[in-house]
Amino acid sequence: MDSVHMDMLRRILHAHPHPASDAGEVALECVYAAAQCAQVCSSCADACMSEPNVATLTECVRLNQDCADVCDVTARVIARAGHRDRDTLEALLEACIAACRACAEECGRHAEHMEHCAICAEMCRKCEQACERMQGALVA
Numbered sequence: 001m002d003s004v005h006m007d008m009l010r011r012i013l014h015a016h017p018h019p020a021s022d023a024g025e026v027a028l029e030c031v032y033a034a035a036q037c038a039q040v041c042s043s044c045a046d047a048c049m050s051e052p053n054v055a056t057l058t059e060c061v062r063l064n065q066d067c068a069d070v071c072d073v074t075a076r077v078i079a080r081a082g083h084r085d086r087d088t089l090e091a092l093l094e095a096c097i098a099a100c101r102a103c104a105e106e107c108g109r110h111a112e113h114m115e116h117c118a119i120c121a122e123m124c125r126k127c128e129q130a131c132e133r134m135q136g137a138l139v140a
Contacts, residue, residue, distance in 0.1 A: 013081050026137040027078050033130035034075035034096060037123050041068035041103060044120035051114065060106050064120065067103035070096050071127060078134065090138065093131045100128040 013024050013031075045064035048057040074096040077089065104124035111118035 030130045030134040033127040034071040037127035038071035040123040047116040063103045067099040070099040100124040
């Protein structure tokens with residue numbers, strides 16, 4: 001997400017008349033990381049499908065697709081700044097952390113030979129960390 005889109009997201013989150021918390025910047029970071037991770041994982045899955053040894057990458061493709069879907073939902077839910085069910089949000093963040101961790105580990109196995117997997121593993125770790133920070137903000 002470029003700075004123009006980031007600014008628009010920041011503006012809309014701050015414009016909410018009744019935000020659920022004052023964790024707007026942490027939420028913004030989490031939405032940004034999860035949305036970007038969804039796109040990176042989708043691109044990595046596509047790149048894996050184009051590799052000559054695609055048969056050895058089926059688990060990587062599956063984990064990329066799972067992570068992309070979970071990250072997409074996470075970004076969309078957290079972008080809703082108003083009141084929401086805390087238990088659902090915590091479960092969603094846990095799922096995103098788990099999906100990112102699994103995808104990062106699998107992509108990490110291929111990172112030495114495939115740059116797209118190295119990039120994906122790095123993005124998944126960043127998203128995992130952003131979700132963990134969001135979890136911490138929920139406690140406050």
